[in-house]
Amino acid sequence: MKIFTKIIDIVSEMPTHLINLSSDVYNALKESRIKDGFVHVYTMHTTTGLTINEDEPGLEQDIPKFLSKLIPEEDDYYHHHYFAKDGRLAVNAWAHIRASLLGGHLTIPVVDGKLLIGSRQNIYLVELDGPQRRRVVVQVMGE
């Protein structure tokens, strides 16, 4: 079995938004020359999530909006205290919780050198506490 790893390095644009990574993942798969197996997409952060959904501008606004309604910023969070490890106050529990709901990894089957993915399905990184640099790992495994 071959394993190919690529890290996508991006700087997000806003506090909360969806970043379509589909073409980056396709390019990594192409570069890997792997024909059959899996692509594993993994975010290296605790305040971002990964999701597969339709590439539609309304949905790209709805998903962050309803995540915010579900887990509001104005609430009592145990996480909001002086966080010695970072030398600052932690103030983003809501971003961590939203990220937990979304999950931080995706697996997509690869058949005949192509992602076995629905025509409406796109791969999104969901920024939940930006803007900042983000790194997403794309690992292709197979033959």
Added chain:
Amino acid sequence: MSAIGSAIDFHIHPVVIEEALLGEKQLEKKVREIYHIGTSVQPLNALVKMLKTAGVSKAVLLSIATPEGEIPPNESIKSIVEKTGGMFIGFAGLNPIKGDEAVDELERAHSKGFKGVKLYPPLQGFKPNDRRLYVFYERAQQLNMPLLFHTGVSWIRRAELTYCHPLEVEDVAVNFQDLKVVLAHMGFPWVWEAAIMAVKYENVYLDLSGVFTGTPKEHILHVFTKILTPSFVSRFLADKVVFGSDWPRMEPFKMVEAVKSLPLERSVLDKIMRLNALRILDIEEE
């Protein structure tokens, strides 16, 4: 234009900016050891995006001359200021205790375009009222270079809180009446002492950067409506407070949102968010 739309951030430490660290691992190590900053290194364009998201049009980048050297180096701040087309204003990190040598460094910083100086007495190992510093203060006053003094809570372990009290700076304010003195962090938790200094001395200002008691909204509300009152702020401090975030210890847009939520008149907010900073920095709005 909205008050928030053109905010000036008076307090940014570019200590985890790739371009400021010049790719030197040793420098990043010093940042971790001295400042105890654990957040990840970011490219300059991430900071620019953070500021734009917050509606910040200009920001002051601070260096500190620690015993282990300038962090980040003044030269890297100069370089960032030069290549970002007016978005950033540099405050040099200088050690004022070196007498005439410090004055020479101050003049060099001035000629290189630095607009002011950041001083951190408990970290740099001096008391603001040390007479040996007077030549430095005198020259800063002549050059119209504001001095931003750290006051209030410090998360730097070796910076003892005892020496962070805003009244430590009173002697400077009294003896150099034309020197613009900015007390960082509203002097928190000695907010009243810092506020009264700003009320009493025409040349003393406060920056509201930093968060110490909760989220930015919780902390800013606590300081401006529980410790102080909106009425007091409007009547006594409207011309004396400048906005700041203290990034990377807090994100600018979270601070902007917090200040925006204060029950203050728009005209007062406009002064705090940008007009007071323009006056202190002696710059025109573009």
